[in-house]
Amino acid sequence: MLKLSEELAERIRAHAAQSYPYECCGAMLGTEAAGARLVKELVMLDNQREDSPRNRFLVHPADVLRVERAAQAQGLDLVGWYHSHPDAPPRPSEFDREHAWPWYSYVIVAVEAGVPRRMASWRLLDDRSRFDDEEIGSDLMTVG
Amino acid sequence: MAVKVMIPTPLRPYAGRQASVSVEAQTVGEALDALTGQFADLRRHLYADGGRLRSFVNVYLNQEDVRNLQKDQTPLRDGDTISIVPSIAGGRSC
Ligand SMILES: [Zn+2]
Numbered sequence: 001m002l003k004l005s006e007e008l009a010e011r012i013r014a015h016a017a018q019s020y021p022y023e024c025c026g027a028m029l030g031t032e033a034a035g036a037r038l039v040k041e042l043v044m045l046d047n048q049r050e051d052s053p054r055n056r057f058l059v060h061p062a063d064v065l066r067v068e069r070a071a072q073a074q075g076l077d078l079v080g081w082y083h084s085h086p087d088a089p090p091r092p093s094e095f096d097r098e099h100a101w102p103w104y105s106y107v108i109v110a111v112e113a114g115v116p117r118r119m120a121s122w123r124l125l126d127d128r129s130r131f132d133d134e135e136i137g138s139d140l141m142t143v144g
Numbered sequence: 145m146a147v148k149v150m151i152p153t154p155l156r157p158y159a160g161r162q163a164s165v166s167v168e169a170q171t172v173g174e175a176l177d178a179l180t181g182q183f184a185d186l187r188r189h190l191y192a193d194g195g196r197l198r199s200f201v202n203v204y205l206n207q208e209d210v211r212n213l214q215k216d217q218t219p220l221r222d223g224d225t226i227s228i229v230p231s232i233a234g235g236r237s238c
Pocket of ligand 1: 083096108236
């Protein structure tokens with residue numbers, strides 16, 4: 001379960017809409033306890049793929065290190081990444097799978113004609129064969 | 145040489161949950177071999193079929209990308225730190 005507040009989800013959607021027709025990407029910082037992952041902070045990043053930003057995104061290792069240090073400074077972990085799929089469903093592509101790391105949560109938001117639609121989160125299996133759907137829990141404060 | 149290999153968060157579950165692992169090696173390649181010898185499950189996440197490092201796996205010796213040094217053959221000194229650093233890539237198909 002990935003706990004992502006509606007406010008943070010809305011920020012991901014806004015980044016995706018604003019980047020359309022290009023792909024957006026960003027980092028998710030948070031905590032993990034008892035199998036529940038809570039996103040507390042987002043870091044919006046610039047897509048470094050200048051050759052094909054409509055269907056690819058790239059985060060350089062120096063930026064990954066920078067984000068990791070920012071997470072540590074706040075007592076958080078870098079728990080995953082988000083990106084958008086302009087005019088495509090929020091399912092990982094074969095290219096996503098080939099380049100994925102285990103453990104991270106990969107949130108994908110579909111954007112249709114500039115309007116953000118469905119959002120889903122995915123985790124790569126240990127054997128790298130495919131992703132598993134990770135449930136997104138949006139409302140953290142629900143009582144009962 | 146005794147060197148330290150820094151393990152990125154997503155790979156720690158495959159490295160005994162450790163943030164770093166100490167190994168004995170003369171070169172970067174030997175250090176990675178020693179690491180994956182100890183933790184075989186790391187191998188599929190670091191290497192593509194055919195044994196080359198995956199394109200999104202970056203290996204730094206101290207602050208320098210080993211692709212700019214002598215890659216696998218880069219010699220080590222006692223106390224060096226090797227870091228495995230992810231790049232993140234993806235995108236929709238087509
Ligand atoms: Zn994708």
